[in-house]
Structures are given as C-alpha cells and as structure tokens.
Amino acid sequence: MKMVKVGIVGLGRLGRQHAENLAFRIPNCELSAVCSVIPEEVEQAQKEWGIKYAYTSYDEMLNNKELDAIFIASPSGFHCEQIEKALNAGFHVFSEKPLGLYMEEALRVQEVVNKHKDQVFMLGFMRRYDKSYAYAKKKIEEGKIGEPYLIRCYGLDPAKAINGFMQFAKNNYSGGLFLDMAIHDLDLARWFLNVEAKQVWAIGGAYGYPEIAELNDAETGTALVKFEQNKMGVFVAGRNCAHGYHIETEIIGTKGTLRVGTIPEKNMVTVFDESGAVKECSDGFLERFEQAYLSEVEEFISCVREKRQPNVTVEDGVLSTALGYACKESFETGELITVQSPYKVPSSN
C-alpha cells in the first residue's frame, strides 16, 4: 500500500493532536476524512487542514471505501462500538485508551479483533512509545535492575486544567479516575513487571474540588495492587496537582531502581531569577507526550503498510480494563477486590 488513507472520529483535546500528526507529520499517510458530532468542529477541521471528506455521522464515514484505516479519538464510552463497526466494515483501526469501560464490551471487541487478523488493531497506550519509558523497558530487559518487583506511579493532572477536566467529565462518561487516568500506569506496570494483577485495594476522595465527588468519582485516588509472583504496585492518580502535569514512575528491582520523570520538567531550561533557580514543570499531556503521540501514530501507519501487528495488543486492552475496573470497584465499595482475569485462574501466591 503506497499511501494510507485515514478517517478520524473525535476532534477534541487529543483528536486534534492525532489529526494534525496524521495530516502533516507522517510520511505515506493522508488524513482523508474527519468526523465529530459537532458540525462546527468538523467544518473548522476540514477548512483548516484541507480535508477531503467531513462527516457528522460515524456510520456514514464507514461507508467511504476510499479509506483504509479509522482512528478513534471519541469519548471512551464509544470506543468498543466504534472499533467493532470499523473492523466489521473492513478497516484497520487505531483506538484511544481505554479499550472499554466494562469487561463484557472489552471481551466482545477482543473476539472481533481476533476474527479480523488481517486488519491492524492498535490501542493508544502511547507511553510505551515514549523514549524514556522505552529506554527503561530496555534496561529491565538487559537485567540492569535484576528482577523488578515493585512499581510506584504518580499520574497527576494539573490543577490549572480542572475546568477543562470538569467539562470533559460532565460531557462524557470516562469511566472515572482509575479507568481514565491511572489506566496508563496500570498498563505500564503489567509491561514492566511482566505479570498480571491479582488483588486491588483502592481509596480516594475529592479534597480540593468537592464537585468531583458529585460525579461519583475521586479527585485523587490511590490503589495498592498485588501482582502475580508477590510483586507490588502503588498507583497515585489525581486531578489537582499544583505544580503541573506530574507523571512519575519508579521501578524497583532486586539489583537496582529506575525512575522516570522524578521532576516533571518542561524542558532543559533552568530560570534563575528572584524566585531562585526554577525548573518549570510540564503543562499537560499534549506537551509531555508530544513525541510519544507522534511515534505511536507512525507505528500504526507502518504496521498497516508492512502488514504486521503492533506490540500493544487487544489483550493488553482487556487486561488493563480488568485491572482499572477492579480499582474502580474497590474505590466504590471500600472492599479488597480480586481482579477478574479473563485468561487464567489466579495462582495461590
């Protein structure tokens, strides 16, 4: 295939970033169609980027057989239905995380993906394509820290983005803090520790922004996870980080420790002024993961052209949804929850 023609659904905070990457920064790729339920968004995108087709109906976009691939950046509650429809219509599919908000829909999508093995399916766990996380994975594979047995993660959105978040959360059902925000860390934990989760205890509350409790969600939450082989995970997720977008990961092994993003620096500049020596912090996901968003899209288009599947699989989507859902259940019930593994019965340790 010479040129991969893509249609994107969802033109919001992340959809626009993906759309610009697809339209202007990926070789052998053409963004041929844009789709959103908001007509003004579609019109503006079509005009601004010179896109051939524009739709307010997803089903109509799927009737366009000029397209090769569909890129899904709509709210999380639509992912499963839209993935299924696109695969059944014969397209390659990239979907934003999470795969699904419930196990039933995630497992149904897995079946559909497995029925269409000649079509590429990729899930947007972009941190695996971030250069620092990829480097940490390489160090673990080389045995640099021995056997990794503990992971500690912070995934904190900036407090200054709270209005945008409230808008997003009111308009869309995102699945809550653990399925929406912590899901990236839950996926990284499985990737780095190379085991699956068995038990979860999650707690949280709405401390600075009580209005988040009205959405039956946590503003800040913590999950303690027991993995197979007695490995451990501590996950802190939140929406109220005063200093910026703080994504930090520590992986402790029998022979050493790796840390990614201990200070969530904006860049390599230090400002010396009346405040002292200041390292400014990252503003948000679009800034921190700019390279990773581009690299994951490049990988998806390469997979389509080279007729191969990416490393992030639909099973990663199912297993991270199972773990994220268990965190949500534990937070809501106050109980210790056993993760419902769809693939194997948990072993005794």
Ligand SMILES: NC(=O)c1ccc[n+]([C@@H]2O[C@H](COP(=O)([O-])OP(=O)(O)OC[C@H]3O[C@@H](n4cnc5c(N)ncnc54)[C@H](O)[C@@H]3O)[C@@H](O)[C@H]2O)c1
């Ligand atoms: N990988 C990441 O780091 C990351 C970061 C942010 C968001 N996300 C994910 O991306 C997805 C979109 O998030 P966002 O922040 O861009 O949301 P958003 O609310 O800013 O944008 C959603 C877009 O989808 C459109 N839309 C809504 N319902 C639709 C429907 N039924 N059919 C077609 N289009 C529809 C809206 O008009 C809007 O254009 C979510 O699933 C979210 O979890 C991932």
